[in-house]
Amino acid sequence: MGQINLERKDGVALLTVDSVEVKNGLTPEMGRQLADFCEEIDADDSIGAAVVRGAGGTFCSGADRRRWQPGADQAEETTYKEAGQVYGAFMRVGALKVPTIAAVRGAAVGAGINLMLATDLRIVADNARIMSGFLRIGLHPGGGYFTISGRTAGREATAAMGLFSEEIDGRRAQEIGLAWRSLADDEVEDFAMELAKKPAKDPALAREAVRSFRTELGPPGIGWEAALQFERATQMWSQRRRNKS
Known part of the structure; x- marks a missing residue:
């Protein structure tokens, strides 16, 4: 059903989303595993830095749709908790005590874009497909998407992607400030690792620096945790109504 893999190399933790049969769709179990690895x-x-990537040349296609229950009661205890495990994993990545980089190849869609936005920096492939995709399939965004996108991409890009379902590639992501660099697909992960090795040379300093960075430049507006809860009820409503039309 998929898993998260953790490797350690030269002071860098490499977290890999590995569920290639569904383009690295996330399950609640993978969310728990990702949070545990963050611990x-x-x-x-x-460890002085972390890189998040997807297996098989795709970052993350969102939630594993095999586990979806659209039309079901999203407030039912098990369903509610399972969705929370995926959202909680994004926040846990965002709270890692080390600087983090997303190495984005292929697709970053839905929950996948939230995972990408949870990191401190993004390196993307020129031909990457990046979109929120929620409204396109009849769902309200979740995971605090508007907050974590707005802090990086700004209001205009967040509106275009979150409200009007615009899709961008890696080059456009770099142009609008959603990514630091856009590179050829086969260069993305190596470049991300080389960047990560720089702070990893002094893990203690890296941890102090990233703590200051996030404290001073953290999400604007309401906090991420509040945003996650603020969006939750509306997303549950959209999931329940999805199969009723």
Whole structure:
């Protein structure tokens, strides 16, 4: 059903979303595993940076639709908690004590764009497909999307992608400030690792620096945690009504 893999190399933690049969769609179990690995990373003082990527040349296609229950009661305890495990994983990545980079190849869609936005920096492939995709399939965004997108891409791009379902490639992502660099697909992960190795040389300093960075430049408007809860009820409503039309 998919898994998250954790590797350690030269002081860098490499987190890989591995569910290639569904283009790295996330399950609640993978969300819990991702959060658990974040705990391991934080507890390992030899790690000074982390890179998040997807297996098989795709970053993350969103939630694993095999587990979707559109039209069901989204407030039912198990369903509600399982969705929360995926959202909580994004926040846990965003709260890692080390600087984080998303190495984005292929698609970053829906929940996948939230995972990408959870990191401190993004390196993307020129031909990457990046879109929120929620309204396109009849769902309200979740995971605090507007807050975490707005802090990086700004209001205009967040409106275009979140409200009007615009899709962008890696080059456009760099142009609008959603990514630091757009590169050929086969260069993305190596470049992300090379960047990550720089702060990883001094893990203690890297952890202090990223704490200051996020405290001073964190999400605007309401906090991320509040945004996640603020969006939750409306997304549940949109999931329930999706199969009733």
